[in-house]
Amino acid sequence: MDDIICESRAVGETVAIIETSNLTYTYPGGKEPSLKDVSLTIEKGEFVILTGPSGCGKTTLCRCFNGLIPHFYSGKLEGDIKVAGHNVSEHSIYELAKNVGLVFQNPENQLFALSVEKDVAFGLENLGLPRGDMRKRVDWALQMTSIQDLRERAPHELSGGQQQRVAIACVLAMQPEVMVLDEPTSFLDPLGAQKIFEVIDDLNKKLGLTVILVEHRLDLASRYANHVIVMDEGKVVLDGKPLNVFTSERARLIGVGIPKATRLYQVLQETGVHLSGVPVNSREASLLLQEVLARDRG
Amino acid sequence: MSVFEGFRFRKVFSRVHELDPRVKFFYVCAVFVIAVMFNQLLPLILLFFIQLPFVLVAGVEREWIRSMKGASFLAIMIFLFNFVFTYFYTEYPTFPPSSSLLEYSLAMTLRFLVLVESFSIFFLTTSPDRLGLALEQSHVPYEFCFAFTTAVRFVPVLAEEAQTIMDAQKARGLELERGNFIKRIKNYIPILIPLIVSAIRRSLELAEAMESRAWGATDKRTNLYVLKIKRGDYILAMISICMLILAVYIWIFLRDQIPPLIPLITT
Amino acid sequence: MIAVRDVYFTYPSNVEALKGVSLTFRSGDFVAIMGQNGAGKTTLVKHFNGLLKPTKGAVIVDGIDTREESIAKLSRKVGFVFQNPDNQLFCETVEDEVAFALRNFGFEKKAIQKRVEWAINLLGLTRYRQSSPFMLSGGERKRVALASVLAWDPDVVILDEPTIGQDYEQKEKLRQFIVQLNAQGKTVIIVTHDVEFVAECNPRVVLMAQGKIVGEGVGKQILTNRKLVAEASIVPPQISQIFMGLTGFGLPTDVIDVYEARDILLDFLEGGS
Numbered sequence: 122m123d124d125i126i127c128e129s130r131a132v133g134e135t136v137a138i139i140e141t142s143n144l145t146y147t148y149p150g151g152k153e154p155s156l157k158d159v160s161l162t163i164e165k166g167e168f169v170i171l172t173g174p175s176g177c178g179k180t181t182l183c184r185c186f187n188g189l190i191p192h193f194y195s196g197k198l199e200g201d202i203k204v205a206g207h208n209v210s211e212h213s214i215y216e217l218a219k220n221v222g223l224v225f226q227n228p229e230n231q232l233f234a235l236s237v238e239k240d241v242a243f244g245l246e247n248l249g250l251p252r253g254d255m256r257k258r259v260d261w262a263l264q265m266t267s268i269q270d271l272r273e274r275a276p277h278e279l280s281g282g283q284q285q286r287v288a289i290a291c292v293l294a295m296q297p298e299v300m301v302l303d304e305p306t307s308f309l310d311p312l313g314a315q316k317i318f319e320v321i322d323d324l325n326k327k328l329g330l331t332v333i334l335v336e337h338r339l340d341l342a343s344r345y346a347n348h349v350i351v352m353d354e355g356k357v358v359l360d361g362k363p364l365n366v367f368t369s370e371r372a373r374l375i376g377v378g379i380p381k382a383t384r385l386y387q388v389l390q391e392t393g394v395h396l397s398g399v400p401v402n403s404r405e406a407s408l409l410l411q412e413v414l415a416r417d418r419g
Numbered sequence: 420m421s422v423f424e425g426f427r428f429r430k431v432f433s434r435v436h437e438l439d440p441r442v443k444f445f446y447v448c449a450v451f452v453i454a455v456m457f458n459q460l461l462p463l464i465l466l467f468f469i470q471l472p473f474v475l476v477a478g479v480e481r482e483w484i485r486s487m488k489g490a491s492f493l494a495i496m497i498f499l500f501n502f503v504f505t506y507f508y509t510e511y512p513t514f515p516p517s518s519s520l521l522e523y524s525l526a527m528t529l530r531f532l533v534l535v536e537s538f539s540i541f542f543l544t545t546s547p548d549r550l551g552l553a554l555e556q557s558h559v560p561y562e563f564c565f566a567f568t569t570a571v572r573f574v575p576v577l578a579e580e581a582q583t584i585m586d587a588q589k590a591r592g593l594e595l596e597r598g599n600f601i602k603r604i605k606n607y608i609p610i611l612i613p614l615i616v617s618a619i620r621r622s623l624e625l626a627e628a629m630e631s632r633a634w635g636a637t638d639k640r641t642n643l644y645v646l647k648i649k650r651g652d653y654i655l656a657m658i659s660i661c662m663l664i665l666a667v668y669i670w671i672f673l674r675d676q677i678p679p680l681i682p683l684i685t686t
Numbered sequence: 687m688i689a690v691r692d693v694y695f696t697y698p699s700n701v702e703a704l705k706g707v708s709l710t711f712r713s714g715d716f717v718a719i720m721g722q723n724g725a726g727k728t729t730l731v732k733h734f735n736g737l738l739k740p741t742k743g744a745v746i747v748d749g750i751d752t753r754e755e756s757i758a759k760l761s762r763k764v765g766f767v768f769q770n771p772d773n774q775l776f777c778e779t780v781e782d783e784v785a786f787a788l789r790n791f792g793f794e795k796k797a798i799q800k801r802v803e804w805a806i807n808l809l810g811l812t813r814y815r816q817s818s819p820f821m822l823s824g825g826e827r828k829r830v831a832l833a834s835v836l837a838w839d840p841d842v843v844i845l846d847e848p849t850i851g852q853d854y855e856q857k858e859k860l861r862q863f864i865v866q867l868n869a870q871g872k873t874v875i876i877v878t879h880d881v882e883f884v885a886e887c888n889p890r891v892v893l894m895a896q897g898k899i900v901g902e903g904v905g906k907q908i909l910t911n912r913k914l915v916a917e918a919s920i921v922p923p924q925i926s927q928i929f930m931g932l933t934g935f936g937l938p939t940d941v942i943d944v945y946e947a948r949d950i951l952l953d954f955l956e957g958g959s
Contacts, residue, residue, distance in 0.1 A: 175825055175853045184627075193630055215636035223631040226851075229576060230624035233569045235548040242643040244632035249639045259643065277575045281723065291632065307851045310723045310879035311921040337853050340882055340924050378854030381882065381924035381944060388948045394955065403924045407931025410951070414935050417955050580773070586737050587773045590766040591834065592758045592790030609786070612776035616820060620772070 138299055138331050139163040139186060143200035146181060146190055155181040157355040158200070165298070168325045168345050169333045170363070173352035174376050179335045182352070183303045186333065187221040188214040205298050218244065222292030224302040228284035232276040237268065237287050240276065244295045262294035265328075266320055282313030286320060293324065299331040300324070306338065314341055321345070340380045343367070344402040351377055364399045382406035434651060435477035435544045440553035442652040442659075443541050449659040450537040453666040454530045459677045460522050462669070463529040469662075470536050479543045486539040490532060498528040518681040547571040549646070556646055569625070577614070584613045687713045687842065687873055688734055688764075693743035695729060703729040704740075705897040711875065713841065716868040718884045718905070719877045721894035722919045727877045730894070731844050734875075736760040748841075762791055765840030769847040771831035775819040780811055783819050784834045791838055805837040825856050842873040849880045861887055881909060885923035885942040893918045910940040 144159040156178050163169055171179050184190045191198040192214050202209045205220035225231050234240040241262050245255045263269045266286045276284060285305050292300060302321065306314035322345045324330045336342045343349075349366040351359035353375045359366045366372055367383045382400040386409075389396065396413060400406035435443075450466065457463060474483045502524040506516050545553075551568035555561060585595070588609045595606050669677075688711040695704040703726045711717060719727045732738040733745045736757040745752045748763055768774060777783040784805050788798045806812055809829040814822060819830050828848070835843065845864070849857050857880075865887065868874045878884060884891065884905060891908040893901040901914040908914060910926045922930070923942045930939060937954060941947050 173853075174855055176823060187631055189627060189630060193627065214630045215633040218631060218633035218636070223627075225624065225628060227624060230621050231628040233565070233572060233625065233629070235546070235568060235572050239548065239643055246641050246643060247633040247636050249637040249641050252641060252643065252645070255641065255643050276572065295632065304851070311881060312722060312919050315921065341921070376853065376855035376858075378857075382928060384944050385925065385928065385947055388944060389951065392948065392952060394951065403927035404931070406924075406928045410928065410932055411934075414932065414951075414954065418935070583768070583770075584773045586732070587766075587768045589757045590735055590737065590761050590768070591774065591787035592761055592838075594756070594758050594790070609774075609776045613773055616775075617772055 135164040137162045138165040139202075139204050139333075141185075141200065141202045144182075144185065144202050145197075145199040146185065147197045148181075148194065149196045151196070153355075154197075155355055156185070159352075159355075159357050160200075161350060161357055161360055163299075163331065163333065163348070165331055166325070166329045167331055167348045168322065169331075169348045169350060170339070170342060170346040171333055171335045171350045171352070172337065172339065172377055173358075176354075177352040178355040179352055180303055181355075183223060183301050183333070183335060185209065186299070186301050187223045188212065188217040189223070215247070218295060218297070219248070220297050221299045221301060222295055222297040224285070224288050224292055224300065224305050226304045226307050228281050228288055228305075228308065229276070231288045231291070232284060235275050236273055237263075237271050237276065237279075237290075238273065240287060241290045241294050244291060248295070258294045258296070262290040265293060265324060266290040280313070281308050282310075282316055285309065285313075285317055289317075289320060289324075293330075297330075299333065301333045301335075303335045304337070305334075306336070306341075311338075311341060314338060318342055318345055337378060339367075339378055340402075343380050344404075351375065363401050367401060368399055433477045433544070435473055435540070436546070437649075437651065438544070438655055439646050439648055439652045440541075440545045440550050441557060441646070442648065442655050443545060444553075446655055446659040447537045447541050449663050451534060453662060454533045456666060456670050457674075457677075458523065458526055459674075460526040460529065460680045461677055462666070463526050463533060464680070466533050467529060467536065470533075470540065473540050473544075477540065477544045479540075482543055483536075483539055486535065486543075487532070490535045494528050494532055497531050498524050501527045518685075519679060522679050522681050548644075552642065552644055552646055555642065561640055573621075577618070580617060581610065581614055584610050587613075687711050687715070687748060689746040690730070690733070691744045691746070693730075693733065693740040693745060695733070695738060696741045703897055706743075707894075707897070707899055709892065709899065709902070711842075711873055713873055714868070714871055716864075716874050716887070716889040717876070717892060718887070718889045719875065719892045719894060720879060720881070720884060720918070720920060722879065725894040725918070726897040727894055728846055729897075731766070731846065731875060731877055734760075734842065734844060735764040735766050737766075758790065761787075761840070762838065763840055764842040764844065765835040765838065766844045767832055767835050767846065767848065769850060771827040774831055774834070775827060778818060779816050780806065780814050780819050780822075780830050780833075781816065783830055784837050787834055787838050793838070801837045801839070805833040808836065809833040824851060828852075836867075840872075842875065843867060844875045844877070846877045847879070848876060849878060849883050857883055879920065881921055881923045885909060885925065888943070893920070895919065906940045906942050909942055 140162050142160050144156055145154050146156040147154040159182065173179055181190065184194065185202055186204055188209050190196065191210060198210060204217065207217060207220065209217065232240050234243060238259055241259045242255050245258055263272060266289050268283065268286050268290060271279065271283060276287065306317050309317065318341060321332055321334065325332045334342060343363055346363050349361065349363045350357060351366060351372060358375065359369060359371055367379045368387065372379055380401050382403050382405065385406060386396055386399055394413065396409040398409055400409055453466060454463065474480055502520065505520060505523065510516055510520060548568055551564045554564045554567065593606060593609055598606065690707055690709040693704055693707045696702045707730060719730065721727050729738065733740060733752060734747060736752045736755060739753050747760055752760060775783060777786060781802055784802045785798050788801055806815055809832055811829055811833060814826065819827060822830065848860055852860065861883065864874055888905040891903065891905045892899060893908055893914055895918040900917045901908050901911065909923055915922050925944060925947050926942050929937060929941045933939065937950060941950060
């Protein structure tokens with residue numbers, strides 16, 4: 122009775138960039154572990170969506186990816202976790218920062234400096250990069266996130282969406298192999314959220330940056346993902362391709378907000394109308410429905 | 420509050436804004452030293468007017484006037500205190516008080532105003548990040564510079580938050596203007612506690628973000644910007660040194676010959 | 687109940703946030719005020735309990751001009767649940783927190799006890815009664831904030847962005863709760879940019895953009911109107927997007943609900959176009 126959908130990958134072609142094995146973590150003073158026996162593999166270049174009900178452990182897991190757990194949060198970490206070839210427990214956060222970047226939920230509380238430029242350079246300054254290299258990387262990061270015109274602005278003058286793009290540029294400048302984003306669009310309106318997803322998708326496709334996106338708003342985000350992980354109560358309960366995860370009964374039972382397009386597919390199936398594929402966004406749903414309706418008409 | 424307005428940096432560009440904060444600070448110190456050296460009205464008046472060109476070149480007249488207006492209340496207090504207490508201490512019971520007493524009190528007031536003037540020019544024309552950079556390059560430990568610029572960066576955020584909290588509590592029937600003195604102070608608890616809790620939460624999030632961007636990776640932290648001393652800075656430094664030298668010369672050799680101003684005006 | 691008459695509002699920073707807004711809310715209405723961040727939605731609703739007073743025009747609440755009444759008195763009728771509960775929580779226990787407004791409004795001790803009990807039960811917070819609100823999770827804190835507003839039983843309840851940061855389950859519960867509140871006769875106004883959430887509630891929708899109202903009416907009609915949606919820069923609900931791609935088949939375009947969509951498609955396939 123294996124509830125977990127785990128897809129076997131073609132061995133040899135793909136490189137795992139994050140591997141966890143029986144990862145269990147309890148916060149200091151916590152009565153129960155926040156992560157229970159989490160084993161997963163994320164390949165280089167994947168666009169992963171990590172989702173699940175509030176309190177399921179997604180945020181805790183993100184903090185394990187860049188070393189905040191166990192180095193910043195102490196507590197008890199058991200099991201193994203390797204990120205970009207480094208064993209997280211054995212490397213300090215600043216060492217891991219070169220490989221993994223973390224973008225947080227609240228845009229305001231990640232920006233320290235009085236100009237966007239200086240903020241983007243912050244991580245590089247911490248690493249002690251020479252000024253010439255920093256200048257190049259800052260310009261590059263601003264360009265990749267399309268915010269060159271915001272260069273001299275102060276963070277407080279920017280909208281939430283602009284601030285998040287700055288936060289992404291700040292992390293990007295450090296040229297990590299993995300970017301983890303913990304509910305980056307919580308405070309943004311749908312249009313702002315879409316822009317952020319487009320930027321991230323762009324980075325994923327153009328630079329081969331591995332993206333791990335924690336999100337509730339699957340309606341907007343699911344079209345970009347090729348790997349979905351669902352957690353519940355500290356455990357991984359679903360892990361695989363978006364199609365399979367969204368259509369699984371388990372997802373609905375847990376209370377994952379599957380995309381409406383997929384939901385429509387499901388309710389139609391229940392009444393005997395079958396589409397030739399499973400849509401995760403509105404465009405796909407339209408195309409599949411057009412097929413069925415045209416068939417019926419003609 | 421308006422006296423603080425005169426110290427808040429405005430994003431304008433002028434020659435004075437471009438000057439290195441370290442040199443500007445040296446200038447402010449020079450003015451301070453000179454102001455403290457002299458008790459006489461005449462040199463202090465000169466010192467006051469010498470600084471006005473800076474205000475004009477920097478284009479910060481409006482804010483500067485606001486800060487001087489704000490300081491005027493204190494200035495009047497200083498004048499009255501000086502005048503009254505020195506009178507009772509020295510000249511009483513002779514009446515009327517002498518013109519030299521009047522002159523002395525005016526001089527003390529003007530000294531205060533000269534200092535407000537120079538500090539105001541400094542803060543009005545120096546952006547906080549340049550100031551932070553100046554601190555860094557003066558070998559102040561980076562933690563302090565960072566704390567300084569981050570604090571300045573969050574001032575508008577905190578101000579907005581305080582307003583939101585007040586609105587939220589007012590919407591629950593909290594009336595801040597009502598009640599006696601003690602009740603009014605108690606009424607601020609529902610404002611302060613959420614502010615403090617939020618500040619603590621914010622600090623935690625900031626710390627996470629800092630760590631995630633390699634804070635502490637190396638002792639030899641570099642900087643995207645660098646302050647370079649340019650021609651304008653040398654000029655300002657020269658002016659300051661000349662002023663100092665001139666002041667010292669006058670003080671050593673000519674101080675007893677400085678004429679009191681009031682008799683000059685009234686005759 | 688609430689009448690907004692050609693209201694203009696400019697912030698002290700000289701930003702004109704409302705440019706001639708006129709609206710009416712009747713008792714028992716269920717309205718969603720929608721639009722992009724910065725459209726003026728929150729600015730508008732802050733006029734309903736007097737937090738903001740119009741620069742031009744007037745807001746009349748239950749016959750009283752808001753400029754002539756204190757915020758406290760207006761709040762008695764118009765309850766405002768702020769977006770971030772942490773902007774309100776300061777008491778040592780959840781009980782005290784819920785009682786705070788009641789004390790401010792001058793309720794009697796016995797009445798306070800009864801109402802606190804009722805509100806705490808209503809929001810499922812009984813076991814947290816003596817807990818510190820700071821120790822609760824995000825979702826629980828939101829419920830405490832909601833309880834503290836419902837406790838004084840205002841006629842109008844305004845919720846500012848109630849769905850931010852909430853997962854699907856929490857939103858579902860919230861939706862059911864709001865519908866229930868409205869069914870009990872309360873006027874419910876939600877300010878939100880969450881189209882999917884509004885699509886499921888199907889209230890009356892007021893669409894705002896740049897300080898003006900660009901559209902007002904039944905949810906399904908407003909959210910499926912391409913022109914209005916573009917003007918307000920909002921993303922239409924997914925079901926509506928799907929049907930926009932099926933116009934060639936003569937299907938209605940004002941569909942926002944999954945089950946309605948299914949029924950329409952089934953009708954089409956069984957009956958014929």
